[in-house]
Amino acid sequence: MPYDTLNRRESIRTLLSLLCLPALAACSPPGATLAVSAHPWPGYELMFLAAREGWIDAGPVQLRAAVSATESMQRLRAGTVDAAALTLDETIKLLAEGLDLRVALVFNVSSGADALIAKPHIANLHELRGKRIGVEDSAVGALMLQSALDVAGLRRTDVVAMPLTFDRHLAAWARDEIDAVVSFEPVRGVLLREHGRVLFDSTALPDTIIDVLAVSAQAIADTDKRHALRQLIDGHFLALGHLRKNPADAAYRLAARLGDDGPAALQSYRGLILPDEHANRRLLEQRGQLQSSAHKLTAMMLEWGHITRRPELARIIDDSLLPHAEVLAR
């Protein structure tokens, strides 16, 4: 089962999240409060920053750290949280399972953070023929690999795709078990310093690899939880504004959960587009970019067997929780 293994972007946070385990102690089913699950990832960290800075009211909003996307997905399935921060393909997988979810916010869009990196002796994509490529068994991993092969005019069978969870990328590279790997920050940065070559990256797939806030339709229908969701989303944008206005302060405060130090925390945002309120409105428009990305991803996931039934995509977007125009103007 592809999604039972450690997912993309998960393992980096696994250890870090353990540090935050005390925060998980208060684990109650959602009542009047809105429970939101998220694992450590730069795009999701801004709402945690907002909560720590008091920009989100701790009463109605309960942020629950997860070790991985798999855990967040599990919590949504079990109904112990109302919302979760996930990639769009993970959201589509849950939709295909029959969950009634809405995308209420785009945290970030990958623009270069995901890349296919090869050993220095491989000069271009064509030379990947017959080579071993480490790739996570996820829709995004498959999408990156497939798109890279398409550019090179290669078929899937022309290369040896090795399922490799993210936490093993560096080791496999060091032991020469792979010739190339589909990975992302911060592994991307490390491999580049070791003379790895980026042969393909997510700048070639604009607006495709997207991290979103997936909210259960039930929570959106609940007045109290809607109010809490608005607070959460407003808080995320406040933190995003702080990152833009005072990156020095934001960097070290984000580093508290993102692991390394301030400069490294800032580095982890490189290659990510962080859409503000206005950009979010555009992305979440009906028949907008997010919807077309969802259709594209769904088609690929069906083709590659990540999902077996086509989910209903017409009503997955809800932009009513984004800040109102008067908030945007301030």
Place this chain on the structure above:
Amino acid sequence: MKAGGLFACGSWRRRGGRLLCGLLLCLGPAAALAAHTLVLGVSAHRTPEQMRQLWEPLATYLEQRLGDTRVKLLALPPDALAEHLVRQTVDIVITDAGDYVSLRRHNPLTSPLATIVPSTDGKRVIGTGGVIFARSDRSALHALQALPGLRIAAPHPSSLGGYQAQLMTLLENGIELGAETPLRFLDGAHDAVVDAVLSGEADVGFVRSGILEALGAEARLAPGALQVINAQPLPSYPYAVSTRLYPNAPVFAGAHVEPEIARRVAAALMMLEPDTPAARAAGIAGFEPAVDYESVEELLRTLRLPPYDLTPSFDLDDIWVRHRSAVVLGGAGLLAISLLALALGLTNRRLRTEKATLERARLALAASVRQHRDTLHELENERARLQAQEKVLQGLAHFDPLTGLPNRRLFSDRLSHAVARAQRTGKTVAVGFVDLDAFKPINDRFGHEAGDRVLTDVAQRLHHSVRATDSVARLGGDEFALLFDELDEGATGLAPLLERILHALAAPIEVGGELVKVSASIGVAFFPQHGVDEEALMQAADQAMYVAKARGVGRYHFAEAQPASPRV
């Protein structure tokens, strides 16, 4: 220290003390030999000796990079540095970000060339903050709330990390130090602040992040001697800090420095590698392209610190002390405004009444205007009718009502015009006198109505027979007149035309169911042969007509003294 500034009269200075250069010649002739001198000013947050140790290698590095330029280090307390900047005796400045924003008010064109990147244990540090600290043995002091009323030492009011950041943190936590808190500034010296707290002269000290660690490393501060208040949980930040972090110190060029020099200095700064003597001495990883200092400006605006300190305080005492006259004037003004408002209210009421009256008058006036407009319309109609009538009357005056032909009056008018024209052009004019030959019997036999029919018919035939330039008129009864204008050939040319007219008139006319034959006699006179005025011509033509009639009906005759011409 001050002498450093005196050496600075390089060629890049557009203005600058000539007096200073004069002094320079006396004091340091060696310096005058250098091609250019660039003064690198640094804000002295520690002792002069320490500042030299920190930054002298950077001055040397810049000197090497710039080649032909001497770089002079000038470490001064913030106020002295500001003064030098205004006098343009310092060129490149490294100072605290808060200081920079405040100094920039002297010239808004000053912009940072680069931002310092400090380093600790080989790690870049990209933010700087403030520390609020007290001696560890002051056990009651571990919350910000305890600060008001305590003796506080701080380096300088323009220091971001040594005062402003702390103030902001206090403000964010709803704490105001107020006037009762004794606050001492120590001329920019952070070390002195630490000493003041350690010696008990001050209860609480404000310094920039990193200072305590630096003193610890120099063994000037015993570990555990101080406690940090409101310590921020930033495990990856290498220094203790009590406030938010802000951008690191900028390097900027004075507005008087030529852009080319600024460019070369900036390039040199960017090229500084971490593991070089200059970088090691200053404790920095190097420099990065200048970051955005908007967060610092916002902080200063929020705190209303220089350069955003112009908004007066709203404390009442303060207002009274500083603006007594304004307050008195304002009070008087308020009173005046109140009285005026009362007057205005009364006036408004009166105006409302008058407005109602006016409204009624307006309605009456509107009705009246409507009425007048109707009258005007009627008058207009009447005028049009009169005009039409006048036209009819005019027609009656000039035209024969029965035949529509010009009458005698109009004809004689036309004739006199034609005569006048012919006098100028030398051309010939001819007048024809037409008399019907047997009109009376027709009138007698068939009645007046039939007679009128005949006359109308004759008039039409005459009208259609002549040329477009000729005129036909009815003189009265059965008499008609013809005017032949601008004749070129005299009588010779006229004969065929007269024949055509007689022929046209000879055709029978249906009257009362019978065909009657009408004929006419025509007498013709020429200008100027038979007369030079209208009367004479008409008379000559009349006589000629009688001659024609005497010779038999349906003839024409030219007046006498006329050259011989064919006769019918």
